[in-house]
Amino acid sequence: MNMKKLLIPTILVVILLIPFGVSYFSFQSQQIANQGAKEFSLHLQAVMSRHQPFKISDLTSVEWDRVYVFHPYTSKSEMEKITAIRWSTSHSYFDYLLERTFLGEYPLDDDSLNKLVFMKDGKVVLDVTLNRAEADFTDVKEIQQDQELTLEPAEGNRVVVFTP
Structure with missing residues (x-):
C-alpha cells in the first residue's frame, strides 16, 4: 500500500x-567562456584612438577563422540562423532561461549597439557587444581570417575597410 x-x-x-x-x-x-571580450574592447578603444589602420586579429587573443558583425536590432534568433549555431554568454542557468525568453530575444535593442561574434571551426569562441560610439562596424558584414580586411577608423568612430 x-x-x-x-x-x-x-x-x-x-x-x-x-x-x-x-x-x-x-x-x-x-555556454561559451567568452574570455577575452573585455581585453578585445580595450585593444579596440586604443586602436580607434590612434586613428591608424588595423586588423581584427591584432586585437584578439583567441583563435578564430570568421567574424560576424551584427548591426543594431538584430535578434538573437537571426544571429543563430546566420551563424548556424546556438550559443550563450550567460554565467548562470537562470540568466540562460531569461535569455531564451522574449526578454533575451533582442540583445541589440538599441541603435547604439553592434556585436562581433568570433567563430572557430563552426563554434563561437568570443561574443563582444560594442557601443557604436566607441567603434561603429555598420559598414562591415563579415570577416574571414584567410581574407582578413584591414580596417581603419573613420569619421564619427565608423570602422571602414582600409583602401590604400
Missing part, C-alpha cells in the same frame, strides 16, 4: 525533472 502511494509522486517528480535536465544540458552545451 505504501509503495503505491510513493509511486505516483515519484513518477511526477521524474516527469518534471526531465525537461529541467534537458534544458540544463542545453545550457551547458551552449
Whole structure:
C-alpha cells in the first residue's frame, strides 16, 4: 500500500525533472567562456584612438577563422540562423532561461549597439557587444581570417575597410 502511494509522486517528480535536465544540458552545451571580450574592447578603444589602420586579429587573443558583425536590432534568433549555431554568454542557468525568453530575444535593442561574434571551426569562441560610439562596424558584414580586411577608423568612430 505504501509503495503505491510513493509511486505516483515519484513518477511526477521524474516527469518534471526531465525537461529541467534537458534544458540544463542545453545550457551547458551552449555556454561559451567568452574570455577575452573585455581585453578585445580595450585593444579596440586604443586602436580607434590612434586613428591608424588595423586588423581584427591584432586585437584578439583567441583563435578564430570568421567574424560576424551584427548591426543594431538584430535578434538573437537571426544571429543563430546566420551563424548556424546556438550559443550563450550567460554565467548562470537562470540568466540562460531569461535569455531564451522574449526578454533575451533582442540583445541589440538599441541603435547604439553592434556585436562581433568570433567563430572557430563552426563554434563561437568570443561574443563582444560594442557601443557604436566607441567603434561603429555598420559598414562591415563579415570577416574571414584567410581574407582578413584591414580596417581603419573613420569619421564619427565608423570602422571602414582600409583602401590604400
